Amino acid sequence: MxxxxxxxxxxxxxxxxxxxxxxxxxxxxxxxxLLPPFTVAAATALEMFARPSLRADLWVTTLELLAAVAIALPAGTLLGLLLAESERLARIFDPLIFFLFSIPKSIFLPMFILTMGIGFWQKVAFGVFSTVFIVLMSAAAAVRSVRPDHVFVARAFGASPVQIAWRVYLPSMLPILLEGLRLAVIFGFTAVLLAEMYASRTGMGHQIASWGENFMMDRLFAGVLLLSVIAIVVNETIRAVEARCGHWRQ
Structure with a gap:
């Protein structure tokens, strides 16, 4: 198609x-x-977006998400590479990783609030915690998908570990990593909004929680529309990059 x-x-x-x-x-x-018509929600979204205060909340949420992904992506990729390359480390840490990956991250949110307060970096830290395992598992799967003969040839020609990682692993891993990144952004977005809804003074999650508590359904759905637009733009941007790197699968 x-x-x-x-x-x-x-x-x-x-x-x-x-x-x-x-x-x-x-x-x-x-x-x-309870369910305002789409045209009402869309008109409310446009009216709210014209307010500097709401744009500031959108910007805070976007920054928290970008910071969380910017930390989780390299950290998860490096950890996935280490676990995929070391069978001993994989046997030790795989049970813990699968355990943390499988349980809802929201149960750890109170711990983040108690230890880090309700500021910007608490949201970022919880976003990292909620996304790093997805990136880690994607990276480990990507490393294991690299053909061993490519690595063998690179080593035979005297390539250093850094050169092998940059010239062999990265081109083969990138398409799978980008798929993992799209999932990480989705989970990170949810985590940041949840942290803002639970305890925050700024951000779209805080506003949505306030609108819901005060039964302001038109604003609630308008906020959801604005967040959906951001999520779609980010997702399609990553998808476009993934499509450009698709030939590296060959």
């Missing part, structure tokens, strides 16, 4: 979902007080 057909299919799907959203409260199937 070509790119134009994919875009057309996405547009049709989005139009159908938004049409259903608009129709449910208009037809009385859903309570407009």
């Amino acid at each position: 070509n790119h134009a057909a994919v875009l057309a299919g996405r547009a049709v799907l989005a139009a159908a979902l938004l049409g259903i959203w608009e129709a449910l409260p208009r037809l009385g199937i859903a309570d407009p007080e």
Whole structure:
């Protein structure tokens, strides 16, 4: 399927979902007080986005997400490389990693608040904790997918470990790492918003929690729309980079 057909299919799907959203409260199937029509939520989102205070909250949340991903990506990649290269380390740490990966990270959020307060870096730290294991496991799987004969040839020609990592592992790993990065961004976004909703004075998570507690559903759904736009833009940007690196799979 070509790119134009994919875009057309996405547009049709989005139009159908938004049409259903608009129709449910208009037809009385859903309570407009609980589910405002899409046009109402969209108009509220535009009105709110014009406010400097809301743009500041969006910027805070975006910065927290970018900082968390910027830390988790290299840290998780390095740890995944070490575990994939060392069978002994993998046997020691794999059970702990799978345990931490499998349990909800939200149960650790109070610990982060008690030890780091409710500031910017607490959100970043919780975002890193929620995403680093995804990057780590993706990196380990990517390393194990590298053909051993490529590494053998590089070593035979006297390549150093840094050169092997840069010239052999990275080109082979990058497509898989980018797939892991897209998942990490999704989990990181959720983690940052959850941390803001739980205990914060700034950020979109704090605003959404406040709107929900005060039954301001039009603003609540407007905030969700704004966050969805950010998430889609980030996801599609990573997808575009992934598509450009797709030939490295060969």
